[in-house]
Amino acid sequence: MHFARITLLLIKNNVLQLRRKWLTLPLVLLFPFIIIGLLATIIVTFVTPNERSPIQVGLVNLDQSKETKLLVDMMDEASQLGTYIQLSAMDETVAIEKLETDELSTYIVFPEGFTANLYQGIPVTLPIIGNPNQPIQSQMVKTLIESVTRHIRASQANVLTINNYAKQLPINDQERNDLVFEQFKEFVFYTIGRKQLFQEEKIINQATANPISYYSLASWFIIFTIWLLIIYNFLYQDLSPRLKQRLTLYGVHPLQQILAKLLVTLGFVTIISYFFLFLVIELFHWDIHLMDSIRIIIVTILYSTCFLFSIAMVEVLIASHRLRLLTQIGFTMMVLLLSGALFPTIYLPLNVQNLLSYIFSSEALYWLQEVVLNDRLFVDYIPLLTMTGGGFFLLLSMALGKERICQ
Known part of the structure; x- marks a missing residue:
């Protein structure tokens, strides 16, 4: 009970911190759009096939x-x-x-x-x-x-x-x-x-078969992933050793601070990302029903939780703020690269493609494509749930282990 009460207090403090920075927050949220704009031309040029060269x-x-x-x-x-x-x-x-x-x-x-x-x-x-x-x-x-x-x-x-x-x-x-x-x-x-030879095995590259919808969904995926990284680090506070010791005496542990930042980041980014997704759906007239929206929400929340657990592990393991931020940025780039959002996974090496089912970003974007672009009525949540549960217990063990070592 004491653990939950302290965590709720930290959540409230993080929300107030976001409200105090409301002037700079819109500029921070616009940063991913600049990155998408710079990458768009390169990616489209790279993946568009040349029909004159079969x-x-x-x-x-x-x-x-x-x-x-x-x-x-x-x-x-x-x-x-x-x-x-x-x-x-x-x-x-x-x-x-x-x-x-x-x-x-x-x-x-x-x-x-x-x-x-x-x-x-x-x-x-x-x-x-x-x-x-x-x-x-x-x-x-x-x-x-x-x-x-x-x-x-x-x-x-x-x-x-x-x-x-x-x-x-x-x-x-x-x-x-x-x-x-x-x-x-x-x-x-x-x-x-009778033209039945190759119709049973049809390779569909959504990036070339339906490029506008594919890259719109991929851009949204990249943007809210970067938002997760930015907002999580936006809530970071560099505490002095004396203040950390005082917080420990009051029963405030690093794990509670991480969970508070994680929950505030997840809630805030979820709200603004779904508002942005609604605009994309209206702009491109995607046929998204209520059940499809629920599937999208579940998949993205599981993906966001896995991603936040991962960058929180980096925070636990690395004490230096600059090195930690650099590692988190590198990890985010790797996650997006393996997801297929930057360019389709068919262009990755074959030995890498065999491992993509074990990558939470690739699994999440795959099911988002199936629901949004292919009108899939079923989503297998078990892999993402397994990865989320594994990430939680791994983060918990790391945080508690480090706390005992520091004591």
Whole structure:
């Protein structure tokens, strides 16, 4: 009870501190808009693709059977990949040379024995050799070819079934092989000719598919993140050792001061950020319903709490105010970089992308995009709740541990 009473008193003191600085506060809140304005042109230029430069992909046929020739010819002539990916049949030596000169992003290999494995029931694969200088393009091609492989394996199962029943018919091996090949061609025409090959795996980059909405949401995300950092440090007071000792005698602990700043920052930034978000929604006419607003509020509060816990840990660990502020700014930049707000996460290295589900900023912005841009009706709060709970107990242990050490 005493802990809560002291915390409420500190909260009241922080609110009064904000009210006393109401003249300078608007200027502080305008600072993130200046940063967004400087970054906007660079980011848009960086992520906007050039339609005149499609991803070049080679097709190498080492099997040289009539089945693989059919597949290579149809994939070479197929137009389902649009203007961003261009397939070309070539020899492997030519593909290697073009890969070394960055003329190719990837080349796909139909290995020797591909057709034999196809008819014998052995799982078939299409090796993909990527360009280390173009990892993003290689990953996109890999995703598409996985769709091709699934269709080929589905065709393989059907062809094997037909081949098994054909062996029971009174026909010779040549007629049976011709029958199986005709069935194989029908499956290939069905998947490629009817434009079903790449429609199951569709890569959507919101930054290019819907740039205005994406960058509006990302800008709002960046702005209220910077507001959290600014207001939290705006409430910082450099206390002398004698005053700290006196506060300790009155039962005021560092953890109470941190929680008071955290709650005031969270409440103040939440109010002004949702007012700003309402203006953005009205400006771009987003279809946001009541339940969507509730989901957005929950996600942003969980994200804000995780972020404030993180910068509070920095305050606990680092005594120097300048070094602490520098560390918090660096941490904020890293959080925004990994979130996808500065530029989409698809442009990050692949090993980094695999870890993004464990980053609270990336998780929060992902679900905000799903709700606002993709009309998602469900949000998985468990990862953010887990990160928030872990952050709270980590901050609690750090603050109490440091307090005992100082005593």
